[in-house]
Amino acid sequence: MKTVTNEISKACSVIPGKMALPNQYFAGRVGSRFIISLRDSKKILGVKCPKCKTVYVPPMECCQKDMTKIDENWVELGDTGVLVNYTVVNYRDAHLPRKTPYILGMIQMDGAEATLVHLVEGVDPQNVKIGMRVKVVFAGKTTNTILDIDHFEPIEE
Numbered sequence: 001m002k003t004v005t006n007e008i009s010k011a012c013s014v015i016p017g018k019m020a021l022p023n024q025y026f027a028g029r030v031g032s033r034f035i036i037s038l039r040d041s042k043k044i045l046g047v048k049c050p051k052c053k054t055v056y057v058p059p060m061e062c063c064q065k066d067m068t069k070i071d072e073n074w075v076e077l078g079d080t081g082v083l084v085n086y087t088v089v090n091y092r093d094a095h096l097p098r099k100t101p102y103i104l105g106m107i108q109m110d111g112a113e114a115t116l117v118h119l120v121e122g123v124d125p126q127n128v129k130i131g132m133r134v135k136v137v138f139a140g141k142t143t144n145t146i147l148d149i150d151h152f153e154p155i156e157e
């Protein structure tokens with residue numbers, strides 16, 4: 001037995017591999033309502049702090065400015081916003097949502113603070129600009145996730 005163990009430790013090497021790791025987690029009370037609204041009525045919901053009136057999309061349970069608990073104070077937003085930052089993803093991996101290169105943007109919905117991180121399509125990576133006006137494009141088929149927003153695309157103005 002000892003000999004076998006020694007043989008194994010001498011033969012140790014690193015073998016690269018991949019594991020598919022399906023998982024799920026609870027989106028949270030407000031996160032769930034947000035996703036259900038996307039799924040069932042294609043509406044973007046935010047929450048409004050009763051104290052400072054800041055609107056958050058994605059919704060949060062507590063105001064980031066004054067820590068007030070935001071409880072069921074929902075507001076409906078439009079489907080437009082502004083690209084406040086972005087990155088161009090060039091790293092290829094099987095779990096990524098699109099073929100590279102693609103744009104991953106931080107979008108601030110009109111009338112809200114905080115940002116949604118989502119795909120931006122309909123513009124070449126070399127032409128994307130911070131400050132671009134964008135709008136939601138809903139997915140044709142629901143996945144009951146944030147990907148019920150398929151992507152954002154520039155608004156022609």
Ligand SMILES: [Zn+2]
Nearest residue numbers: 049052063066
């Ligand atoms: Zn507040």
